[in-house]
Amino acid sequence: MDPIVIVGTGLAGYTTAREFRRHDNETPLVIVSADDGTSYSKPMLSTAMARGKSPADLAQASATEMAAQYQADVRTHTRVTAIDGQQRTVALADGSELRAAAIVLAVGAEQMDPGLGGDGADDVFAVNDLSTYSALRGELTHAERVVIIGGGLIGCEFANDWARSGYHVTIIEPQQRPLGRMLPELAGNTLAAALQSEGITLATGRFAERVERADGAFIVHDDQGTTYPADVVVRAIGLQPRTELARAAGIEVGRGIATDRHLQTGAAGIYALGDCAEVDGLVLPFIMPINQCARALGATLAGTPTAVEYPVMPVIVKTASCPVQLYSPSPSIAGEWQEEALKGGTRSLFHDTEGRLRGFALTGSAVREKGELAKAVPGYFDNRSP
Numbered sequence: 001m002d003p004i005v006i007v008g009t010g011l012a013g014y015t016t017a018r019e020f021r022r023h024d025n026e027t028p029l030v031i032v033s034a035d036d037g038t039s040y041s042k043p044m045l046s047t048a049m050a051r052g053k054s055p056a057d058l059a060q061a062s063a064t065e066m067a068a069q070y071q072a073d074v075r076t077h078t079r080v081t082a083i084d085g086q087q088r089t090v091a092l093a094d095g096s097e098l099r100a101a102a103i104v105l106a107v108g109a110e111q112m113d114p115g116l117g118g119d120g121a122d123d124v125f126a127v128n129d130l131s132t133y134s135a136l137r138g139e140l141t142h143a144e145r146v147v148i149i150g151g152g153l154i155g156c157e158f159a160n161d162w163a164r165s166g167y168h169v170t171i172i173e174p175q176q177r178p179l180g181r182m183l184p185e186l187a188g189n190t191l192a193a194a195l196q197s198e199g200i201t202l203a204t205g206r207f208a209e210r211v212e213r214a215d216g217a218f219i220v221h222d223d224q225g226t227t228y229p230a231d232v233v234v235r236a237i238g239l240q241p242r243t244e245l246a247r248a249a250g251i252e253v254g255r256g257i258a259t260d261r262h263l264q265t266g267a268a269g270i271y272a273l274g275d276c277a278e279v280d281g282l283v284l285p286f287i288m289p290i291n292q293c294a295r296a297l298g299a300t301l302a303g304t305p306t307a308v309e310y311p312v313m314p315v316i317v318k319t320a321s322c323p324v325q326l327y328s329p330s331p332s333i334a335g336e337w338q339e340e341a342l343k344g345g346t347r348s349l350f351h352d353t354e355g356r357l358r359g360f361a362l363t364g365s366a367v368r369e370k371g372e373l374a375k376a377v378p379g380y381f382d383n384r385s386p
């Protein structure tokens with residue numbers, strides 16, 4: 001019997017394996033990963049330091065333990081170099097080939113490259129996995145000053161975690177406020193004030209352009225001629241789904257690997273989920289959507305075609321100084337934000353031109369209103385059209 005082949009041992013790959021095994025203990029399962037196959041919780045990377053957790057503490061299970069748990073052949077440090085959608089084969093970097101009953105692409109995303117100049121550009125960290133985080137923590141042991149390029153969700157979370165751990169942190173961000181593309185004005189200003197109260201310097205409205213080496217450290221230069229000395233530089237300007245394998249196989253790719261609500265790509269028997277996927281037009285690189293997709297796909301792979309359902313799943317920003325919960329309205333919806341300062345927080349509601357609630361952002365103490373508001377907005381698939 002040909003196996004189900006899952007490519008990737010992140011949350012998407014392993015959760016699909018778990019869900020599949022809930023329905024089927026017979027069909028062979030092969031999980032191929034370019035990394036060492038350690039199972040870990042990626043969201044913990046950006047809160048670990050202030051909680052006193054080392055990178056080793058974040059590893060939950062080894063590849064061998066995961067193989068035993070899911071009765072799977074887990075092949076680590078093995079890169080998939082090509083897939084063939086017609087023949088349903090997977091080519092591995094060692095030159096061998098696997099025939100598959102179905103192929104699941106769970107290959108994640110890359111941190112986007114801001115195209116920095118300067119002789120220190122190659123030393124800038126881009127953290128999206130445990131091993132890079134581990135290397136970064138090694139560098140931080142003899143550092144004091146950290147510059148983070150990008151004040152989005154990941155940049156702000158790392159900044160808050162490291163500032164609380166005693167580092168001098170600067171965020172360089174092109175928008176006027178942190179999370180500037182996600183949060184309306186009052187909510188964004190509230191987050192900014194909270195980050196500043198942690199000692200974080202916000203250099204907003206500017207682009208980082210170059211990173212130069214200087215006496216064993218770095219100088220970051222922005223587009224307005226300001227310079228920022230740093231012992232460690234990190235970039236976090238957004239994620240780019242890994243689509244090359246699908247694209248090279250002639251499978252449709254949009255912002256991510258395009259799938260229908262059954263997680264099937266344009267090629268029969270080839271599926272995608274997680275940070276690499278665009279599910280019925282939506283790229284949602286977060287844990288809850290991945291769990292929803294894995295649940296549906298596990299059933300589908302076991303012979304019961306199941307479409308994914310997306311309930312309202314607000315994004316949680318884990319900035320300890322100012323927790324944020326956010327359900328962004330689709331850019332295709334016309335409307336406006338109404339914002340209100342509350343005791344210890346802010347509430348921002350986005351209504352469309354007909355007065356219907358389409359999104360919200362809550363900061364500080366207001367995050368406890370999430371449950372009520374989540375009941376009042378349409379789910380992701382229904383929140384796109386006017």
Ligand SMILES: Cc1cc2nc3c(=O)[nH]c(=O)nc-3n(C[C@H](O)[C@H](O)[C@H](O)COP(=O)(O)OP(=O)(O)OC[C@H]3O[C@@H](n4cnc5c(N)ncnc54)[C@H](O)[C@@H]3O)c2cc1C
Binds near residue numbers: 080286
């Ligand atoms: C710092 C940080 C904090 C976060 N916090 C939150 C949070 O609080 N809440 C939330 O919902 N989400 C959060 N996220 C997002 C969430 O962690 C991700 O959406 C999720 O972990 C992605 O899982 P994945 O399996 O799709 O991708 P990944 O974890 O990136 O896994 C991809 C896998 O594919 C493998 N791979 C890639 N290419 C190949 C190849 N060619 N051959 C073989 N293997 C390959 C890789 O080795 C890896 O095993 C956070 C992300 C980061 C970086």
